[in-house]
Amino acid sequence: MFITVENLKKSYLMGESKNEVLKGVSLTLEKGEIGVILGPSGSGKSTLMNIIGGVDHADSGSVHVDGVEITALDDDALTDYRRNSVGFVFQFYNLIPNLTVAENIEVVSNISKSALNTDTVLEAVGLEEKKRSFPKQLSGGEQQRVSIARAIVKNPKLLLCDEPTGALDYETARGMLSLLQKINSDFGTTILMVTHNTAISGMANKVYKLRDGEIVETIRHDETVAAERIEW
């Protein structure tokens, strides 16, 4: 297994009371697969992804990614893990506004051991003409493409996408999903996506339905749907 999550628990203190966000989540995902975590707001899907991404710590349970137990890593080792193994795509792109498109990608390639060429990834996301533009000069879809290019430039083992289509219109969102599918097939990158859009689940090899901090259903798709055929 590429990702193995076992009995993962996480809670936050809210004043006097304790809010249990993850109540013993377990899941697995094979290398090169696309996984989708589905759930409504507050179900714990972002927390789960943050722990898998090495951004947050679990209270108990374990997460193994590519044979490494990341829940046992200290802060420095987690930094190395994020630096070398994980790519992030955010709902609101999180581009640095005063850097050009190419420079935004270099933010990541600057610290990667085996970064891909910036022009190559820009070509892969169809933005080679926009490399000197600033984020403000791009549409939402283009900004998300830059965000994806930035995530894949380090050639990560795992691509974590938090609501990647949440801020996009229907057509742009479909284009974005196609791009992610293409990256998955071209680079063999394992992708774990968090969304509340059930329609997206069709393109995933595995779908985990999360509700109130627990996985209530895991669906395995032997046949996945091409992103351009998805409708919602």
Place this chain on the structure above:
Amino acid sequence: MALFKKVIRSMLEHKARYIGSMLLLMISSMMFVMASNTSINLEKAFKTFSEQNVLSDAEFSVDTEIDTNAIGEKFNAKVELGGTADCEVKPGQKLRVFAMMNEVNIPAVEEGSLSGASEIMLNRLFAETNGYGIGDTITVAGKEFTVSGYCLLPNFIYVVESKEVMMNDPSTFGVGVISKAEFNTLPDRHYVYALRFNERDNIQTQETAVKTELRSQGITITSWQSTDKKINVSYVPMEVGVLSKVSVAVPLVMLLLTCVLLGMLMWRMIKGESVLIGTFYALGYRRKALRRHYLMFPLLVSAIGAVVGSVLGILLTDLMFKFLLTAFPMPVQETIYNNWLIVFAVLFPITVLCGVTLGIISKVLRIPAAILMKGRESQKKINLIERKLRLERLKFNTKFQIREQVRSLSRSFFLLFGVVVATMLILYGFTMKSSVDYMLHKGIKEMYNLKYEYVFTSVKTGVPPTGTEQFNAAYVSLVENDDTSFYVVGTLPDTERIRLKDSSGRPIKPEQNIVTLPLAQKLNLKPGDRVTVFNTEDGKERTFIVEQVADTYAGEFLFMPLDRFNTEFGLPTNAYIGIWSDEPLTFPQGEVQSTKSIDAIVAGFGHLIDQMGPMIYGLIFAAFIVGLIIIYIVTGLVVEESRANISLMKVFGYRKKEINRLILSSNTIIVILGYLLGIPALLGTVGALYNSLADTLQVVLPVKLNFWYMLLGFVIVMLTYEVAKLMCRKKVARIPMSEALKVGME
């Protein structure tokens, strides 16, 4: 009230910014109140001392006795004959003894009583340094005197042996006052008339009239010293002038820094709170109420800063005034304060800061509520410089740091300006020290190849004593401006005692008319120019052609071959007025008018350089604090404005060191640039200062800054920068990764 709480909370959240602004204002108001009030007190003390103790307008010597009453009556002036004698107390310790005056230059008794028979009054610093208490005995010129008290002389306020010494060493030189009867028994006494006009306008014209009258009577004036050119007196009004300039310049720079800083902070805060402002509008708040709310920030900062600074200034005025009275001893006056200046020191910064902020607030508040509520922050504009920059070929870290700088031009300008000011403060003392060092080593030590200079009371002819070399000299004044005087010196053409060099460092001999660089600069002379002067002794006009300029800062001289000098001045070819020697010589009483010891001059300079130490350290400390405040605030702003980027970098796997290097070190270019710009700004300022003081100092100082001091200044600036970065590291460490993950979620 609720809005006022928001003001207090916002200020507490960003303590460093507001405390920093207050500190800058505090320094500004403190400097203003202290310097302006000290200047007023010093001026008042000088004026009172001058009037009550009848400070002379000029002191002069003539070749024969004159009728003081007749001159006094004719020119409506007080004229009194007095004198001075330089007497040895111990080997290497000299006392300039003044004859007690009753009408002009009347000494004041600081403690004890006036000197009677076999009694002497000393200046306090000399007495205390050398252990002479009141009632003790002191041997002056071989005669014993009892110290009757400590005196203050209106015509010798700044106790210094000669203008070349610049700063006195009280262990080797002091002044004393004895009765005229006792004075007349001293060897090597030099009689001087003190003259004070009753009509206080047009002093210079009145002096010229007296000189003309004396010459018309066939009297030769052997020396004429206008008091406004006498450094023992003129240093006091110079200090008053310097303090007045400092009281305006430094506080203004500080106020400007604070205005830029607070204006920038307010602009950012209001921009950041545009959604909130829109919401306030929507809730029914009026523009006036919001304007009042945002004006509370500059009002609190400026009021606290200006009031605390002014109070500190008031407290320091007394200390500063008392300190200056030790350098310029005068009868102690009660410290006075100009209330209007204090009110101005409080109100001016408040008005300026609130005015600047009001402009910024009004600009934002003109935007309709609906637009404000959408959030202007999200519409981050890319400025022209950012758009035009082509950085593809640079490394990512360099690109990132350049982009950080051009992202906010006001922030970069503020930092640049602040570093320039800090650099100037740091290097100011070093420049003064370098200049004096240069004048000492490259000027005096290099030019004078001798130990003693003896000037006789009358011209001698023939062969000088063995082991000495003769010279002649005349004190001349410009025909078109008799305030500008200098020495014309005739030396042996192949002299080894005076070493001169041209601008390229090649030695030159006084085989032709050579002017020294300070004189050339002062009179704007170059080879081929003519300079027409009159001899202060015989009043005759002469014109000299400048043939060469010597690159030396040892003084203002026109050197020429001795025989040419003697021909020009109508003297026998073998005439001379003085000799240079490597050994101390003794002469019969009354033969020598003045003695100059080059070692004593060098020691005086050394003393001056030693005295500069505390000033230099003080300035460095002040610069360190100002620099630290500015760099810390700006670096803090960079961190604050890059929170999302820092958080994102942490998510991407950037290590602490890498983030610090990118974010905290992004100002390095500006800091280095500020330092580099600070050097010419400082040299220009110091040059202007030297020029403005040249007349009073009677010395033209070269503007020099030693390379090692420049390097040291750079190290201090960079150290300040590193300390500020270190202080900001915690801020960077505290930014959580969740901030990047939550962007756009609120």
